[in-house]
Amino acid sequence: MVKHTATSVVTIERFIIEQERLVPEASGALSSILYDIALAAKMIASKVRRAGLVDILGAMETQNVQGEIQQKLDVFANETIIKAMDHTGRLCAMASEEVPDIIPIPDNFKRGNYVLLFDPLDGSSNIDVNVPVGTIFSVMRKITRGADGEMEDMLQPGRRQVAAGYIIYGSSTMLVYTTGGGVHGFTLDPSIGEFLLSHPDIKIPTRGRYLSVNDSYEQFWDENVKALMRRYRGLDGHQKAMSVRYVGSLVADFHRNMLGGGIFAYPSNRQAPKGKLRLLYEANPLAFIAKEAGGAAYDGTEEILDVQPTELHQRTPLYIGSRDDIATAREFLSRQLATVG
Ligand code: AHG
């Protein structure tokens, strides 16, 4: 990989090309998908930045497939990504948190050999209160015959991803992605409208400072999860207490832990036995990034990247972040649960 110093001005376009040159058989299709995602990200960022000024705050009268009230920005981000991606000839289908079924490529556009799955706006509940939100995406190669993408192309284990990333619309807009050659972060310079390399080769600290969990569900957790959270909080005398940071946007909580080290946990609970977060376009892409940055992601039973998906919008428990903190989670969650007498 070309080594860049912190002062060299490297646009995301230049970086993608340099990365592509490292893969002799690369066709350039994946590079162009990443460019197009960066373009969509700039368009969403410009709306998010002015959310209070344009008619983009608040909720629609519609619900998404999850039964959640859609925010105007959810719908805008969803449409922006679809329109930026559907005509490029690189994709054979898409899937979005905001759309019940597979999104086909319109008949008049060429099909490609990749599928894109995405959460167009993560952390929707935070839009109106100006707390960071994000976009998460995952790219896989088509495995079925024929031109059009099918459900089987979407339902591949996370280990089959060829690219994954997120955009965080925070104090600055950052795009972080991996294609399997490490994790790289780019910061949008709004004065020139370019994503510039700001965080080359991000590595997540092996043990973290931060614990991100919504413990209002504590009463619904099983005993192993409760014991695990006591360990993270230093209440069982085995480790220093971690600082609790939870903003309610997975991308914001994950990004902070990527840079500062830590763990984000959304355990299964009696109210949500499969957890809340979605496997295909939240857990899988972030798990690929975490792994490439030296971290890990686990669902309480197995590695997130090994889970064989069965449904497009299936949910999963999620423990993701620093390697040693995930090892602690494995230790606690693999214990035999005392059977309720
Ligand atoms: P989305 O806005 O895409 O539905 O995602 C919201 C998710 C995730 O961003 C966050 O970590 C989690 O919901 C917060 O859930 P709780 O409010 O139950 O803690």
Ligand code: MN
């Ligand atoms: Mn989300």
Ligand code: MN
């Ligand atoms: Mn969302």
